[in-house]
Amino acid sequence: MHTKEYRTNRVLMQRPNRQRLILAFLLSLALGGCAGGQVRAEPCMEIILTGTMGGPPAFGGLAHAGTLIKYGDTGNACGDVLLQFDTGRGTQQALSKLGTSSAQLDAVFLTHMHSDHSEGLAELAQLRWHFLAGSLDVVCSADVAATEPPPERTMSCGNFVRNIAEPLLRSGEIAQRLAENPLRNPGGPAALLQLKSVAIPLPETPGTVVWSSGEVKVSAIGSSHVAGHLSYRVDTPAGSVVIGGDAGNKQPVPPRASSTSDRVEALARGADVIVHSTIHPVMGPGKGSGFPEHVFYRQSTATDLGAMARRAGASHLILTHLIPALGAADHGPYTVPGSGLGENDYLSATRTSGFEGKIHVGRDLLTLRLPSN
Numbered sequence: 001m002h003t004k005e006y007r008t009n010r011v012l013m014q015r016p017n018r019q020r021l022i023l024a025f026l027l028s029l030a031l032g033g034c035a036g037g038q039v040r041a042e043p044c045m046e047i048i049l050t051g052t053m054g055g056p057p058a059f060g061g062l063a064h065a066g067t068l069i070k071y072g073d074t075g076n077a078c079g080d081v082l083l084q085f086d087t088g089r090g091t092q093q094a095l096s097k098l099g100t101s102s103a104q105l106d107a108v109f110l111t112h113m114h115s116d117h118s119e120g121l122a123e124l125a126q127l128r129w130h131f132l133a134g135s136l137d138v139v140c141s142a143d144v145a146a147t148e149p150p151p152e153r154t155m156s157c158g159n160f161v162r163n164i165a166e167p168l169l170r171s172g173e174i175a176q177r178l179a180e181n182p183l184r185n186p187g188g189p190a191a192l193l194q195l196k197s198v199a200i201p202l203p204e205t206p207g208t209v210v211w212s213s214g215e216v217k218v219s220a221i222g223s224s225h226v227a228g229h230l231s232y233r234v235d236t237p238a239g240s241v242v243i244g245g246d247a248g249n250k251q252p253v254p255p256r257a258s259s260t261s262d263r264v265e266a267l268a269r270g271a272d273v274i275v276h277s278t279i280h281p282v283m284g285p286g287k288g289s290g291f292p293e294h295v296f297y298r299q300s301t302a303t304d305l306g307a308m309a310r311r312a313g314a315s316h317l318i319l320t321h322l323i324p325a326l327g328a329a330d331h332g333p334y335t336v337p338g339s340g341l342g343e344n345d346y347l348s349a350t351r352t353s354g355f356e357g358k359i360h361v362g363r364d365l366l367t368l369r370l371p372s373n
């Protein structure tokens with residue numbers, strides 16, 4: 001599945017010898033004398049933001065948090081392995097704009113159990129079930145008790161996944177559709193989701209591989225935001241990317257050196273790209289937004305993310321899950337000071353850090369391909 005074939009050669013092998021030689025000669029001329037006419041399909045990776053809205057509010061039709069990572073080669077549009085990191089509201093619609101179906105996904109990785117990162121999974125599972133697609137790996141944290149009150153609160157990705165289609169079961173739809181087509185999985189959409197829990201305690205240092213397929217390796221590290229938060233790194237021959245999620249600093253309030261996570265920084269060392277949720281400093285305390293302090297402090301600011309990307313040596317920093325969204329006058333019930341933020345407000349806040357790589361201010365369906373030209 002992931003072998004890098006000499007695709008042109010494969011076609012040639014099916015032809016008679018003489019015809020094959022002529023074709024090879026013509027191809028070598030067309031390709032500037034490439035030895036034997038062989039066209040090497042090079043490994044490639046695409047990082048696509050399926051949603052950039054930060055936090056629960058809805059604004060401007062933006063989809064909520066999600067990043068699609070595609071890996072393959074130049075002969076198949078990087079399409080061998082498709083991994084979806086977070087599945088916020090609108091993920092299904094975003095995939096459809098890319099011409100990608102939920103049935104093509106190989107695995108879903110959830111950073112944490114907040115609805116702006118997870119609620120789109122129900123639609124993905126339902127559609128796969130409806131059209132008889134196979135099982136789908138879901139990687140997330142094992143159940144973890146929160147460190148804050150109330151003490152009985154447990155963040156449970158397992159419960160979320162096992163009950164993903166509960167409303168549809170309760171409404172009678174699943175039984176009705178099963179009666180129409182008994183080829184559907186009798187267990188309903190949840191039965192297609194293969195839970196791959198990352199054990200507690202979550203990894204504290206880089207290197208724990210939680211999923212792999214051929215040349216694609218996904219590792220995870222536990223990071224601060226809410227209990228069970230995971231940040232991920234994808235390594236492929238075409239490049240590597242870190243998905244920070246909503247990670248913040250384990251020191252929940254200032255004074256502290258940074259709002260970013262030391263663990264994510266360690267995970268990102270040597271990676272080409274960092275994709276990270278971002279809050280603009282303008283939403284901070286005392287600036288008139290009314291935004292809750294504790295929510296502000298558990299996100300990473302654009303400025304601190306730039307500094308982290310610089311220290312980690314990344315070439316690209318993709319800001320996503322923007323709080324506030326570009327052009328929004330409000331973030332839910334909170335006011336955006338001034339008249340809303342534009343791309344330049346995020347760029348200048350990030351550049352203050354001295355990061356000299358490329359900064360991408362997230363928009364839905366923003367795509368970065370590796371290796372970059």
Ligand SMILES: [Zn+2]
Pocket residue numbers: 054055065114116117246277321
């Ligand atoms: Zn979030």
